[in-house]
Amino acid sequence: MSQPIGVLLVNLGTPASYQVADIRRYLNEFLSDTRVVELPKFLWQFILKGVVLPFRAPKLVEKYKEIWMDGGSPLLVYTQAQGEALAHKFADENIIVEIAMRYGEPDLEKAILGLREKGCERILVVPMYPQYAASTTATLFDRVAQISKKMRDQPDYRFIKRYAEHPAYIASLAHKVEEFWRLNGVPQRLLLSFHGLPQRSVDLGDPYYDDCHKTAALLREALKTYNVEIEVSFQSQFGKAKWISPATQTVLERYPSQGVHNVDVMCPGFAADCLETLEEIQLGCAEAFKAKGGKQFRYIPCLNADPMWIDALAQIVKDRLGSWS
Structure with missing residues (x-):
């Protein structure tokens, strides 16, 4: 049997809970990314640590509480549903679908290493951002490269840059x-x-x-x-x-x-x-x-795990897999 192909759906990220500590931890990772905030690092870290994290995180508690779902944040719940539905679409095609977040959990590095442990020599990274931006898509590609830099035996990657017009x-x-x-x-x-x-x-x-x-x-x-x-x-x-x-x-x-x-x-x-x-x-x-x-x-509402969107996502993935599939 041929080696499986990994398909990794990656969204932005979410706090683990609506507690202040978790929100602060998530914001710190997200807003410390120089692709996200393009200010001199020393200046921004002073503002982030001294102003943003102490004051903004507590204000977000009630906002997150208003939308929190039984399975966690909506972003996590719907992304998990997308991953499960896409995996079902590819159940007969030797394709393994995983999800990850650029910031927070599920951790991107763990997801890539997990696909490698399952035998995936080839991995398609699918940013869940239809429109390209350096602060979303590019920083994901940066992170994948950073993770791969530590590997002796790197996988073969393909990326989807955008699907704004698909x-x-x-x-x-x-x-x-x-x-x-x-x-x-x-x-x-x-x-x-x-x-x-x-x-x-x-x-x-x-x-x-x-x-x-x-x-x-x-x-x-x-x-x-x-x-x-x-x-x-x-x-x-x-x-x-x-x-x-x-x-x-x-x-x-x-x-x-x-x-x-x-x-x-x-x-x-x-x-x-x-x-x-x-x-x-x-x-x-x-x-x-x-x-x-x-x-x-x-x-x-967003497309979330709508059946027609899952069909569309499968088509977008297949188009990019090309000769791999």
Whole structure:
């Protein structure tokens, strides 16, 4: 029998619990990454250790508690479901599917070593970020290289850089929206909220902003028969630096004065629901919208482990496996 192929689904990461210590530990690892915060290391570590970790972590406790699930954080629960569903799709193809997080648990290094112990000479790394950004996709590739640097016998790797325009991904998003509208009716406006990025990153050549708009353009085309205006915004701004715009909450707060009182919001840049979608958008932005006179705010969940998305993910993986499979 031929050697199995490893497929490693990797998402960003999550605290082990909503306790302050675990949140602080996660934030410290995440925000210490120089790909994530591109400030002089000495200056940023002073701010991180002296201001961010002591004050921000406690504020996140209640936010995480609001969305926590029986199996852990939503990001972990849904990523595990994605991994299990994809493994089932590949059950007859000598492909081993594992999940990992760039920060926190399940640990990326343990996942790679685990695949090697199962006989995987070839490993496909699948970042669960449809749109490429240096602060997400590139830092994952950096970490894989860092882990492999310690190995005497390294595996053969392949990576997926992005799937922002992949037809199967776009079709999954469109199906998600269509099913939601079939059950609930169409809104006045559909807002696609992507994670934010400092403007400086884009100015330095990061293609993320363009990737987001490419996804939005293809989704508009797929949904054009509904005659619903679809706009793009960016969420989760942090710090005082200029970020790519427009900001999601600002857009939503302006809608009522523009006559838009019924809005649906979707987050296509997140493969799985998490704090940024469930607490920030579904709860926080909904409240801000209604406080300005908005009447109906509906959040369309992420793809999570939807069967059509798992089929699409399998197709994306197979396309990249190419001659391996």
